[in-house]
Amino acid sequence: MPHSVCLTYDFDAVAGWTSAGLPEYRSWGVYGAETCVPRLLDLHDRTGVPSTWFVPGHTIESFPEVAGEVHDRGHEIQHHGWSHDPLPSFGSREAERRDFVRGIEAIEELTGETPTGFRNPAGGFSEHTVDLLREFGFEWDSSGTERDLRPYYLRERGTVEPGQPYRRGERTDVVAVPVPWHRDDWLQLFPVASDPQFVSYGHEPDVFNRWRTELRWMREHVEEGVLTLLLHPQCAGRAPFVAELEAFIDDVSELRDTEFTDVSTVVESFSG
Template identity: 45%
Template structure:
């Protein structure tokens, strides 16, 4: 049995995040950042994963599948798992009603089925956002797990329904559902760390990678059968200097003989 499991995950947003989340459909420069991820970043990540012989999980909006089918097919053909990330990269909390969110989820399922021949078992919400309707919609469409929330650090848990958060009364956790949550963290996501921000400027990239490694090492020492989820975006991680650092991070993790690289679906279904 492995001491720890590592899930390398990729949000293959393409241009959809700029169109649907950031309202940048008329910005050729920002759209080109997404195109870099499709044309350059994704192939580079696939080469790195192939070099290490690891299977990874790619959360792909249907918009990316429909816009760049050959690029997404390369991910699937290389043996990586493809799971749901909306059709559009629209934050669930911004939908006007449940029907609009349902239509987007259903359309995303159809795009994945057209590529892979099977329905997705897992979901990651755009921008890690849920609406009041998201959980019930995931149950309606028979999803088995989610990877968008942050109620634990390195352990899967069950999502809850019927919770209440009134401002003038105690918080009510609600009751557990059958949906497994494989938690994420903004602390292990390349987009907030590295995406250029005019107000912040550039991040200290060496420090970020060192933090990711120290988080893994803490988990390895302190959490039996811990699950470490790293979230990457081809348009962010796909630059040469970052790939070198990512390669070193993967090598450091793989140096532990009892660490297993696996998919989020495997974690969710095997416990």
């Protein structure tokens, strides 16, 4: 089996800006939907590379034509909540479940297909999230990073108590495809003025150099490695990034032991 590179997009659009920042920040969401997504889809058309899109229901209902294009041009659309609110912020299983179901329905309405994969919106899982994934028969999740270059099985939430060792939860049959933070374009290239963690723009070639080094290391040291990139259209669709992404796609396409796949394909061939 060859190694895999998965290009995944969190198409948050305005959903990522509803509760944070100034109203003008929402223009980034519109820019992402109307300018960047078409740009990225054109790149995928040109190169024939598949990808996975996590699309909140809020985005589907705000930009239905753009979300429809993603599907019509052959990319899988998976679950990313409806509102994109952090899962722990719902405060109850019922409230989280309502948003979860609404997100599924939005995707079904758009594509006619039920999503099988999930990525948590900002903020991580709540104590109910794994339960909901199982209740609705999700096959995989791509939110965490218990490993970095190989899938694994998601566990029930572990427990952390003062003075006690970490107790890992029971293993589930939901496959987890990791996305470490250093492969998230947003954390490196999208500073938000009000957030002291993100104070300056990174340099696109530096970010891709890091990913290229990791890919090279994976090919040398890992069997059937999986390198997943977490991209956001409003960040990844900016011209300097698109140019670097196209060069990266061209270079990876030359490799005989590595191929681009969507996440569902990686999950299908994972056997533990």
